[in-house]
Amino acid sequence: MSKVQLSMPVAFLIENLRTSGEPKDVIIECIKKQEFSPLLGKVKEKTMDFNERCQTAEDIGDEWEEAIRSGYEFKFLHINGLKRLLYFRFDRTIDQDYEQDGIMLKGLHLDPIEIDTLQGLIGRQWQVMKEENEVGSVQKPVSIKLLYRNDDSF
Structure with missing residues (x-):
């Protein structure tokens, strides 16, 4: 089984949200609801436009939820x-x-x-x-x- 491949904007959304220290299920729910206030005080990059990155994930079809649950690899990384x-x-x-x-x-x-x-x-x-x-x-x-x-x- 191959890994989910993510674009940089979506992968960095996930990586930034992971820095909050919250469990995977909490992060997934925040993304689904597009409600990030519970995590904002805990993430490394507070100025990230979380909603824009969620829209990018939807627009390009990145499987972000599976990536959070099972891991991923970058499609491209400079x-x-x-x-x-x-x-x-x-x-x-x-x-x-x-x-x-x-x-x-x-x-x-x-x-x-x-x-x-x-x-x-x-x-x-x-x-x-x-x-x-x-x-x-x-x-x-x-x-x-x-x-x-x-x-x-x-």
């Missing part, structure tokens, strides 16, 4: 979207928790579960690679690089 995902999902910020080198991110420390989660979200387009092995540390340094496809479709 480098700035990747940095935004790291902020929402893992509370990591550029120049504090990792650095950018062109279209590669380096020195990001994640535990094995976070690495698997991240690769599952971005694996269509990005690869998470372990850097030097730090013995005794739960978190491992990783780099994230864009996957290059060997075809003529670009």
